[in-house]
Amino acid sequence: MQHTTKTPAILLLADGTIFHGKSIGISGKTFGEVCFNTGMTGYQEIFTDPSYFGQIMVATNPHIGNYGVNANEVEADRIMISGLVCKNFSFNHSRPNSESNLYDYFEKQNLICISDVDTRALVSYIRDNGAQNAIICTDGTAVTELKQLLRSVPDMKGLELASKVSTTASYLYGDENATYKIAALDLGIKRNILRNLAKRDCYIKVFPYNASFEDLKSFNPDGYFLSNGPGDPEPLVGAIEVAKKIFTSDKPLFGICLGHQIIGLANGVSTYKMFNGHRGINHPVMNVLTGKGEITSQNHGFAVNREELEKHTDLEITHFHINDNTVAGMKMKSKSVFSVQYHPEASPGPHDSSYLFDDFIKNIQKSKSPIEA
Structure with a gap:
């Protein structure tokens, strides 16, 4: 027109x-x-x-x-x-x-x-x-x-928005005969995340933002996923509690973006609103574990406090943003839990970080076969 x-x-x-x-x-x-x-x-x-x-x-x-x-x-x-x-x-x-x-x-x-x-x-x-x-x-x-x-428009700081975009009822995605079962907490999940999990032989049940750990556990999953989403992570006390209970379940957990921030908060590490967030498909990240740089897709206005994270005895920084040294990825030392602040599922966008979905599957395989691992 x-x-x-x-x-x-x-x-x-x-x-x-x-x-x-x-x-x-x-x-x-x-x-x-x-x-x-x-x-x-x-x-x-x-x-x-x-x-x-x-x-x-x-x-x-x-x-x-x-x-x-x-x-x-x-x-x-x-x-x-x-x-x-x-x-x-x-x-x-x-x-x-x-x-x-x-x-x-x-x-x-x-x-x-x-x-x-x-x-x-x-x-x-x-x-x-x-x-x-x-x-x-x-x-x-x-x-x-x-x-x-x-x-009269509220500030983003302190604003809970996951409830505005999350599914209202649980639903299933992928092949029910897939090898792995994933329970995903929908805080604003992107469809391409589900596609990436499904093509790695996963059957996913997506739960509303306010679902309890018991709800997620009832699916008898091999692993858990905390999704991306909008707004400030701090008001999401229910999701933070779910993350804490997942830690104690000893099942693998993967978090992206808002899910990453929830994992930080569940470990007692604070988050803060950035002066300007990271939004684009060309953000450089350093993988501390491999020493390689990655071009990533990012979309966030909040970040995990790096100073607090570095002092944490059970958390380790795995990735950082090369432009400003903010935390871009972390993992727990005692648990099969890791997360990133950016979007490895990006499409269109760089695919440098798609290996993170493979890492999640490897963690599930180890969890299912501890003797072989």
């Missing part, structure tokens, strides 16, 4: 700064924490990633929509971002296997988008001033009213 006229629109930040642009044609306003992703591809994966729930996404790639959308490239059943800010929005698409244009995809889900924004200036501003709440307005509401509305 080609639009020839675009109406003026604005992005208002919590500190009062205004960036001007144009509406792509969907009228309204939307709130969220403004953040940016440096990936040059994979916009549909980004838009449907539950970890982005409650956030307004700024795309650093100047062209968004140019290759349309495809139903096989989603991480959830719906768009998860609160809104989109971009430079050039393409109403036309030119990829043979695309099923629709991005505008129709947005219109069906009423996703507010502002284009024609100086995104380089905006990203520079966010980098200097930190992540903050913002509002996109495409319906002409007065700035004074928008400022009033923006004051």
